[in-house]
Amino acid sequence: MSELAYKRTNVYEVADEKLMKEIFDYAEGYKTFIDAGKTERETCAYVQDQAEKMGYKPFEFGQTLKAGDKVYYNNRGKNIYLLRIGTADVAKEGIRILASHIDSPRVDLKQVPLYETEGIAFGKTHYYGGIRKYQWATIPLALHGVVAKKDGSVINVKIGEGENDPVFYISDLLPHLAAKQNAKPLGEAIGGEDLNIWFGNIPYTSAKDDKDKTVKENLLKILNEKYGMDEADFLSAELSLVPAYNAKDIGFDRGLIGAYGHDDRVCSYPAYTALFDANSDKHTVMVVLADKEEIGSEGTTGMQCAIFTDLIDEIARSFGVSSALVRSKSKCLSADVNAGFDPNYPEVLEKLNSSYVSCGACVTKFTGARGKSGSSDADAEFIGYLRKLFDDNGVIWQTGELGKVDVGGGGTVAKYIAKMNIDTIDMGVAVISMHAPYEVISKADLYEEYLAFKAFIVG
Numbered sequence: 001m002s003e004l005a006y007k008r009t010n011v012y013e014v015a016d017e018k019l020m021k022e023i024f025d026y027a028e029g030y031k032t033f034i035d036a037g038k039t040e041r042e043t044c045a046y047v048q049d050q051a052e053k054m055g056y057k058p059f060e061f062g063q064t065l066k067a068g069d070k071v072y073y074n075n076r077g078k079n080i081y082l083l084r085i086g087t088a089d090v091a092k093e094g095i096r097i098l099a100s101h102i103d104s105p106r107v108d109l110k111q112v113p114l115y116e117t118e119g120i121a122f123g124k125t126h127y128y129g130g131i132r133k134y135q136w137a138t139i140p141l142a143l144h145g146v147v148a149k150k151d152g153s154v155i156n157v158k159i160g161e162g163e164n165d166p167v168f169y170i171s172d173l174l175p176h177l178a179a180k181q182n183a184k185p186l187g188e189a190i191g192g193e194d195l196n197i198w199f200g201n202i203p204y205t206s207a208k209d210d211k212d213k214t215v216k217e218n219l220l221k222i223l224n225e226k227y228g229m230d231e232a233d234f235l236s237a238e239l240s241l242v243p244a245y246n247a248k249d250i251g252f253d254r255g256l257i258g259a260y261g262h263d264d265r266v267c268s269y270p271a272y273t274a275l276f277d278a279n280s281d282k283h284t285v286m287v288v289l290a291d292k293e294e295i296g297s298e299g300t301t302g303m304q305c306a307i308f309t310d311l312i313d314e315i316a317r318s319f320g321v322s323s324a325l326v327r328s329k330s331k332c333l334s335a336d337v338n339a340g341f342d343p344n345y346p347e348v349l350e351k352l353n354s355s356y357v358s359c360g361a362c363v364t365k366f367t368g369a370r371g372k373s374g375s376s377d378a379d380a381e382f383i384g385y386l387r388k389l390f391d392d393n394g395v396i397w398q399t400g401e402l403g404k405v406d407v408g409g410g411g412t413v414a415k416y417i418a419k420m421n422i423d424t425i426d427m428g429v430a431v432i433s434m435h436a437p438y439e440v441i442s443k444a445d446l447y448e449e450y451l452a453f454k455a456f457i458v459g
Contacts, residue, residue: 008359011396011444012255026450027257027443030269031247034259038242039144040078040291040301042158043102043265047272047289048074051082054276059083061310065318068281073311078103079301081311082275082287091321094329095312096283096457097422098271099303099413100336101293104261105129105435107136107170107195107241109145113234114199116216123168123197125241129294133190135436136241140167141197145239147229155227160244167244169198197241243437255358255443262439264293266446267335267428274453284315285457293336293413303413309420324421331382332424333456334414335449337441338362338400340430348407355400355430358442361390361449362400364426369409376418378425386425386456393455396448400430427452 015023037043051072059071059081069085079102086093106128113123127133142160149155160167172190173181181189204218223229247259271287278285292302299305309323312330316323341354355362365383368375390397402410418424429445 008356008398009396010356010358011360011442011448012358014396015444023443023447024254026447029273030266030446031257031259033269034261034265035246037102037265038104038142038261039106039240040102041146041238042144043268043289044074044077044080047080047082047268048072050272050276056082059311059314061314063314065315073307075305075307076301078291079305079307080289081307082272082285082289083311083315084275084281084285085315085318086280086282086284088282088284090284090315090319090326090329092329093283094326094331094422095315096285097288097330097332097417097424098274098286098453098456099288099290099332099334099417100267100271100428101264101290101297101303101413102268103129103291103294104242104263104265105131105294107131107141107197109197109234109237109239109241111235111237113197113239114216114219114231116214119201119203119215120198121200121215121219123199124193125195125197127192127195128240130435132187132436133192133195134172134186136195137170137172137190139170139437140244141169141241142244143168143239144242145237147227147233147237147239149228149233149236155229157227157239168241170195171198245438250440256440257443257446258438258440260437260439262429262431262441263337263434264335264428266337266431266441267449270446270450270453271335274450274457278454278457280458283457286311290413297413297416303416308417312420327421330422331385331456332414332417332422333427333453334412334417334424335428335453336364336412336414336426337428337431337434338364338426339402339434340432340441342432348403350401350404353399353401355398357430357432357440358444359398359430360396360445361452362398362428362430362445364400364402364412364428367402367409367411367414367426370406373409374411374415376415376424378414378418379423382423382425386427389455389459390452393451393459395452395455396444397427397452 056070059073073081110124147155243260250256290303297303313323366375366377432440
């Protein structure tokens, strides 16, 4: 091929022994991270602990920051900001921002979840984010979350991850009796109100009154003995069902990783590890690990919350400069994934403009749907800046688009940051089976993203 032509580079085709070792070693740390944080709360706690080990201190509003400061702000336990203040003038250089999200599609318990029918105790659910509902039936599920009691105490719940823990389950029809279900469109075969969790089937035989000899009553007894809960405590609980299996290498060559929640913790891990590892104190850096992206970045812990600009205001105030000026000079990588080209389903993907597994970190100029609706569509000049930065630092990267035009679409936090007059573009990795209970990514892409983020922080 002519040197003038563009061609993607498969990382594994050009990696030497040293790079291969770095890729595989880095993946082990990632697998530990993604298994430890299956919810946004668990991920926040994990990252805060890692930050404190690296010398980061809690930030309080009103605190004056100075060059060399390393602080974090944990927003309600579900959204965390890491800040490292550099030596460069923020009025001229702005802030280098890496923004990813740590929530993933899942199945949440309703506020009044418990009921019993035909000798089985169930939990009613309301799914969170864009799931394909049939994928969540007949797989082992773990219960994660918190119960906030009236006395102010908070109970942490994690059941289904230990070797001897029970797991939970959503049933489906046996093929022998599923003729009518099979005739339905795939998206309608299992409805949202059908995602009921199997919680138990042993009745409370010790009850003195026959009306209390129920499976639900036995379940309430177990919850009370183990957690001090009564049924009303579900009203102030956040409890989620997530897949009860951990990250594993995929394939004979072990070049891929299967796990729950790659979208978007596969971008969160390289974001904060790049911050910790970057050997430059020049730029002020902000790493955002946000909540609620899967449902529109809403609420107090989503990317649309004013906490983002409040923190930029605090940095600007510390140096006596305009916050608007700091934002105008800042640059952001919205660290989010793209749909990897899947040869099993080529009809929904456009080959020239798809991202490919193991071809490096993926820059996505725009997301949205149909005519780029709901996308910030980054400037060509910003992409030109990144091209030089990544190429000069030996980063293997590619571009990608989320499927064929008019087939579908999606969004990220990029548009909310761009609205603040900050140059922003999406950059992540190619994911196979995005939003499934078990997604797949390449170890090579994960590592190249880490290298890209380090280059962005330093450059």
